Amino acid sequence: MLRASSFYQEGEKLKMAELLSPQAWGKVWTYRSTFLMGFGNTLETAIFGLLLALALGLFFGLLATSGKKPLMAVARVYVEFFQNTPIVLQMCFLYYVLAFSGSKVSIIFTGIISLGIYTGAYMAEVVRAGIQAVPKGQFEAAASQGFGYVETMYYIIFPQSLKIILPPMVNQAVNLFKNTSCLYIVGGADLISLTYSFVTGASTGGAYAPAYLVCGAMFFVVCFPLSTLASAWENNLKRRDVRSAAVVRRLEQEVS
């Protein structure tokens, strides 16, 4: 027992020392294409997932504000179901159903669909809150001018709710990007999975510290500017438009 634990301690020190070892860094540099490919896959999943999420969010957000009971119920069920169950489970479910029923599935495709649907539920809540924050008089004024539903939304409502919608949406995009790491559980080829198989691989093994540092840095350079932008936006809104800022804050409470 004692020997085992001291072995562990030594292992950790060795792996820490890799941070300064030129050899370990050299190994990471030699296999740089692995990390770039992982980054590319993660980015691809995130971008297409985001597009799907935006489409679903817009659709269900509009349903939730349509004022018709059955449509609102559909939107409610969608949002509640996908917000209250873990993305890991959803992704696994989709993957195994496809795989067990014998269809050939691309893992990236599975990732795009499940991440898109999951994030779509959050986007729907954001869109709903954004539309509901616009005073009712605006809808009535548009109707009195003979605007149809689409015109009202496009010309009157969305331009006003955009400033409320955007900061939380950017935050959700950041979450989506981080959530691509779920792909690991179904054996994906995203950045985290490839980093993990790099450090544990037989021919590539080792170089733990530099590899994780590179991987973390790649996530950070995408997420940090976006989340900083979102909070700067929000603070700006807080100074200029207290009422809208209150809606944004409430929204963050609900969908954090």
Place this chain on the structure above:
Amino acid sequence: MLDWQASFSILAKQGVLLYIMRGVLFTLVISVCAVVVSIFIGSLLGLMRNYCTGRSRPLKWLATGYIELFRNTPLLFWLFICLVFCPVPGFFTHRMLGLTSVEVRVLFRAFVALVLFESSIMAEIIRGGLNSVANGQFEAGHSQGFNTVQVLWYIVLPQAYRAVVPTLLSQVISTIKDSSYLANVAVIELMSRVRQILATSNMYNGAGTQLVSDVFVLFGMAFMIYFAINFSLSCAVRSLQNPKPGNSSCRVQAAK
């Protein structure tokens, strides 16, 4: 391919249901412990980021760096890092809670990762609460001869916590969902246990082969359990945000 009876018979097999229910228990215990610890760490970080000015400014930079670092990288990343680098105290190298000593060690490391990640989010939530406390409260406290620590402890923090109760509660939902990431590294909590049963479902369902309906039954059950827990929590969040008149537990919120 779809043979519901065979799939449902998995749940009736000896020990399967108990095995999964123990997973539910682990999920809940891990999440609640992680939330409690990370609220504590998050409060310290939030206070440091907000109020460490002047000579103690390095503390502020430290807290800001920590929060931004952990907020902008995925949980799975920290899980993998902690699995390699996190030292385990001797207490957690024994068998306990029906887990082997290796599993306990992994559980401790994964728990550390979860706490590290969640505390950065908690810090931002609590900072939001601190920011909502009016500046006059500080001045009033100081004018009564309170020092800064007393002002924070007796006047500011109670108000800040009360303002963020709904957000903290919805973060509990997120933590329960995030705990399913542990399925990537160990078979301890609900998600991983369901997946484990599914992986060997051919031994249980009597068909000798894995069926698509196994996925629906097993993951469907996991969906229901997660949904039941999280939906009841999110109902609680909503009732805290929109208190009904006469509901005494919500009156404090309403009076604010």
